[in-house]
Structure formats: structure tokens, C-alpha cells
Amino acid sequence: MADKPTKGLADVVAASTALSDIDGKAGRLFYRGYDIHDLAGHATFEEVAHLLQRGTLPTRRQLADYGAELAEGRTLGALVESNVSEIAGRQAPMEALRTLVSLAGADDPDKDSNAADANRRKAARLTAQQPILVARYHAARTGADIPEPDPELSTAANFLLQITGRRPEPREVEIFDTCLVLHADHTMNASTFAARVCAATLSDMHSAIVAAIGTLKGPLHGGANEQVMRTLEALDPRGVAQAVRDKLAAGEKIMGFGHRVYKTEDPRATHLRRMSQELAEASGDDTYYRMSREMEEVVFADKHLYPNVDFYAATVYHYLGIPTDLFTPVFSVSRMSGWTAHVIEQHADNRLIRPDSEYIGERDQKWVPIDER
Numbered sequence: 001m002a003d004k005p006t007k008g009l010a011d012v013v014a015a016s017t018a019l020s021d022i023d024g025k026a027g028r029l030f031y032r033g034y035d036i037h038d039l040a041g042h043a044t045f046e047e048v049a050h051l052l053q054r055g056t057l058p059t060r061r062q063l064a065d066y067g068a069e070l071a072e073g074r075t076l077g078a079l080v081e082s083n084v085s086e087i088a089g090r091q092a093p094m095e096a097l098r099t100l101v102s103l104a105g106a107d108d109p110d111k112d113s114n115a116a117d118a119n120r121r122k123a124a125r126l127t128a129q130q131p132i133l134v135a136r137y138h139a140a141r142t143g144a145d146i147p148e149p150d151p152e153l154s155t156a157a158n159f160l161l162q163i164t165g166r167r168p169e170p171r172e173v174e175i176f177d178t179c180l181v182l183h184a185d186h187t188m189n190a191s192t193f194a195a196r197v198c199a200a201t202l203s204d205m206h207s208a209i210v211a212a213i214g215t216l217k218g219p220l221h222g223g224a225n226e227q228v229m230r231t232l233e234a235l236d237p238r239g240v241a242q243a244v245r246d247k248l249a250a251g252e253k254i255m256g257f258g259h260r261v262y263k264t265e266d267p268r269a270t271h272l273r274r275m276s277q278e279l280a281e282a283s284g285d286d287t288y289y290r291m292s293r294e295m296e297e298v299v300f301a302d303k304h305l306y307p308n309v310d311f312y313a314a315t316v317y318h319y320l321g322i323p324t325d326l327f328t329p330v331f332s333v334s335r336m337s338g339w340t341a342h343v344i345e346q347h348a349d350n351r352l353i354r355p356d357s358e359y360i361g362e363r364d365q366k367w368v369p370i371d372e373r
């Protein structure tokens, strides 16, 4: 008989990875041994994606080559092109992305191979495509004409340009780029685990990413950033503390707080709080930032819970002019770099992921024919 399971696989080591590492007690996060505090604000998203997918921080030459590969990967395939408008009219953003990535799998020239070089190319293509899919989805549903991606611009600059329709300020690009860096990878989080389970059957990268997108969507994971904004919008700015206390007293979870691994401040939240404050002050209306600070104080005082990555990401994206229902898609734009790197890592040293279960149902049931039940 199997041992008692750990509910939610808490503290179970489910895979070995060289991609990222967390010290939950000290509140530290590393990508391939680099401290997130050294990467955030210094490395670009493209450098971090290269680090995760190709193993090293790139030289200038490697970065130029990788950038060219990304620029080329921004062209959507025929199947995606011919379906994006209809999908935008029928599916919410994360559902649409799940569908569009699945269609992109059929368009991909390397779709039939899990070989290392094919996986490397697919990882770059998926990373290049994801922000374009979000932008094209948004344009299709709003009827807006969006600028073509500019090959001279970074992922962050192109995304803000395509979503807001205006050329972003350099500081806005820096801040958004830092958000992408902060969200790129996070050990065995639920969506990455889903991707690895799928990849471990020797299924293909696009299938694994579809599983990951469906998993990121839920409000206990990536979907929390949208819910944080919805909570802020629903609260009366003068009654934040009492409203949060009431929610907690009623046993409600406050979105954007708590974490399975961090027992102290999530190091990503430190950066996001700072950027939220900066953007709030620059916007001339810091109401949502101040409300967030008040929520943070109450949740800490009542529950001793810290904000996670989703909490201040919400107001950062809001101040950058990103529509609220695109917050989780933005998370996927960044996490695509980590998911694809995990699929590469899984395929490189694979064994089927198939845990055991504890049986808690009836035993020794007596068969009864249908007419006698």
C-alpha cells in the first residue's frame, strides 16, 4: 500500500532542475545560480530567456543572434492567422492563448521533433510568439489597428507598443522588462510541473505549453494577478482595512498573498512594490498603490502572510495601461521562457512522471446487474 500522500504534494521534491532555485526561508530566488536581485533591473528579458533556454548569459554576439531568431519567430503561422479573430470573439484571454498555442503547434516547422536542436528553436519561437498572440487577440476583439512588431525593439517595448498603441517611455519599457525578468521561472510551480508531466510522456513542446497555460490560468496561480486588480477596483478606498479584515474573518482568501514556498517576503514582490510606487507617483494618482499598502499591512497583521509576485504586479500592469484581463496573459509571456526551458531539460534526461496514489474509496463491492440497482 502507498504511504499517506502529502496534500498538494507540499515539500515533495518532484524533479531535478538546473534552471532555478528558491530559498523560501531567506526569500531568495536564483536563475541558474544568478540572484534575482542581480538580474532584475540589470539583465534584459532576452538575456534571461537565453540563460534559461541555452544555459548561459549571452555574449553580445549570442544576444544579437538570439534577438534575430526572436524577431523572425514573431511572424504568426497560417492557421493562427486565419483563426485569431474568431477565437478572440469567443474565448477569454487565457482560453484563447491555450487554443492559439495549440494551433501554432500545427504551424511549427519543427512540430514532429523532440530533438534538442528542434526544441531549442521551438522554445525561441514560442517565446517570440506569445506577446504577439496576446496583442493580436486584443486587437481583434477591440477592432484596433496595431503596429507591426518592430525588429529593432525588445520584447517589452514591442508588447507595450502593440497593447497601448503608443510608443512607451524608456522608463516604462525598463519597468516592464524587469517584470518579465521577475516572472521568467520559479522551480516546480504548478504550471511548470504540468508542462513537465506532459513532456515526460515524450509528448511535444507545444502540448506541454498548452497544459502549462491551462494551469497558469487558475486564480490560485497566475490568475491571481487579475483578481488582485478586481479586488482593488471593488474596494472603497476609505474602507480598505475594515473590508479586508471582514473578508479574512469570513474565511475568504485575499488574492496575491501567501505562497507555498516563501515563508518571508517573495524577493520579486520587493521589486514590484517599488515599481508600483514609482509608476503610481508618476501617474499623479496613487490610490491603488496606497490601497495595496494598506491591504498588505492588514493581511500581515491578521494572518502573517506576505504578498506574492501577483500582488504588486497587478498595479504595475495597471499603471502601464495594460487591460486587467491581460494581466495573466502577460505572466505567460514571461513564463514561456521558463516553461520551454523545463521541457528542454525534461526531454534531455527523461523518465515518465507517474506518482502513486492512496486509495480512499470503497473495497470489496458486490457486482449488481443494472436492473437490480
Ligand SMILES: CC(=O)SCCNC(=O)CCNC(=O)[C@H](O)C(C)(C)COP(=O)(O)OP(=O)(O)OC[C@H]1O[C@@H](n2cnc3c(N)ncnc32)[C@H](O)[C@@H]1OP(=O)(O)O
Binding pocket: 008, 189, 219, 220, 221, 222, 224, 248, 252, 253, 254, 255, 256, 257, 258, 259, 260, 261, 303, 305, 308, 309, 310
Ligand atoms: C504565481 C503564483 O502562483 S503566486 C500565488 C498566487 N495565488 C494567490 O495569490 C491566491 C491566494 N493564495 C493562496 O491561495 C495560497 O496562499 C497559495 C495557493 C498561494 C498557497 O497555498 P498553500 O501552500 O496550499 O496554502 P493553503 O492554501 O493551504 O494556506 C495555508 C493557510 O493560510 C491561509 N491562507 C493562505 N493564503 C491565504 C490568503 N491569500 N488569504 C487568506 N488566507 C490565506 C489558508 O486559508 C490556510 O489557513 P488554515 O490553515 O487556517 O486553513
Ligand SMILES: O=C([O-])CC(=O)C(=O)O
Binding pocket: 183, 185, 186, 187, 188, 189, 190, 260, 261, 308, 309
Ligand atoms: O512557485 C509557485 O508556486 C508560484 C509562483 O510564485 C510562480 O509560479 O511564480
